[in-house]
Amino acid sequence: MITDGHNHTKHFSADAGQSIDELINEARSKGFTRIGITEHYEIDYPDYEGLNWMFDLNEYNLAFEQWREKAGELELLKGIEFGYQKHVAGEIDKVAASIPLDVVLLSAHLFRGEDFYMVRDCYKLPAKELHSEYLGIMAEMCEMCNNFDVVAHYDYINRYTDNKDDFVTYEECPKEFDRLFEVMIAKEKALEINTKSIQKHRDGGFTRSLPDAAVLKRYKDMGGKLITFGSDSHFPGTFAVCFNEAVEYVKSLGFAESVYFKKHKPYFEPL
Numbered sequence: 118m119i120t121d122g123h124n125h126t127k128h129f130s131a132d133a134g135q136s137i138d139e140l141i142n143e144a145r146s147k148g149f150t151r152i153g154i155t156e157h158y159e160i161d162y163p164d165y166e167g168l169n170w171m172f173d174l175n176e177y178n179l180a181f182e183q184w185r186e187k188a189g190e191l192e193l194l195k196g197i198e199f200g201y202q203k204h205v206a207g208e209i210d211k212v213a214a215s216i217p218l219d220v221v222l223l224s225a226h227l228f229r230g231e232d233f234y235m236v237r238d239c240y241k242l243p244a245k246e247l248h249s250e251y252l253g254i255m256a257e258m259c260e261m262c263n264n265f266d267v268v269a270h271y272d273y274i275n276r277y278t279d280n281k282d283d284f285v286t287y288e289e290c291p292k293e294f295d296r297l298f299e300v301m302i303a304k305e306k307a308l309e310i311n312t313k314s315i316q317k318h319r320d321g322g323f324t325r326s327l328p329d330a331a332v333l334k335r336y337k338d339m340g341g342k343l344i345t346f347g348s349d350s351h352f353p354g355t356f357a358v359c360f361n362e363a364v365e366y367v368k369s370l371g372f373a374e375s376v377y378f379k380k381h382k383p384y385f386e387p388l
């Protein structure tokens with residue numbers, strides 16, 4: 118079984134509703150031997166509901182030691198998912214380097230200062246303009262930051278639109294994807310297949326749900342080899358969602374391996 122490298126718990130992620138025990142039990146019952154826990158850390162995040170999107174790093178270190186004891190044979194990779202904004206790029210690199218971690222995910226949850234999840238005004242823009250600008254932010258994020266391992270959910274922008282045909286494709290923004298992949302490949306950063314996105318599109322009745330084949334093919338053609346899989350689980354019952362299907366799909370596009378990170382070093386697993 119390959120690694121599910123992107124999961125949250127309610128102990129450190131403001132929007133998660135599962136305990137570490139629930140996550141461990143579910144991973145075990147689904148036959149996993151290794152999972153990543155990547156709690157949200159959003160520096161200067163807009164205060165929508167008074168939630169705390171940062172946490173005490175020492176507390177996280179201490180909790181993680183206990184979690185590893187509990188988990189026993191199930192290997193826990195210690196990670197953080199940072200939320201990117203241009204003005205906090207330096208701070209992300211600093212925080213990421215200040216704590217021993219296995220894996221750092223980098224995400225862009227905000228668009229023009231607002232989270233898609235909370236404020237949906239951006240979806241009034243023409244889709245091509247919205248997607249190009251968002252992919253441009255992803256590319257900028259990879260240029261600005263260095264202390265990370267994985268670019269998480271490049272398709273996050275798809276999740277909250279009401280237009281069910283609205284889907285990020287390579288065809289719409291080739292320049293931005295090429296710029297993103299060029300930096301990622303030069304810096305040896307991995308591309309995540311986020312299976313929560315797949316499920317969300319399916320549940321929402323989208324016409325498409327699996328990531329655009331042309332995006333993954335282009336990444337491969339440019340020399341990209343580092344693919345991770347993450348279910349981005351926040352609640353019980355969502356760990357490793359759509360995993361088998363996503364793996365088969367990525368395999369069908371010519372990838373033979375996925376990767377996980379331990380102490381920021383990539384380890385390969387056959388698909």
Ligand SMILES: [Zn+2]
Pocket residue numbers: 198224226269270
């Ligand atoms: Zn995220």
Ligand SMILES: [Zn+2]
Pocket residue numbers: 123125198349
């Ligand atoms: Zn996440």
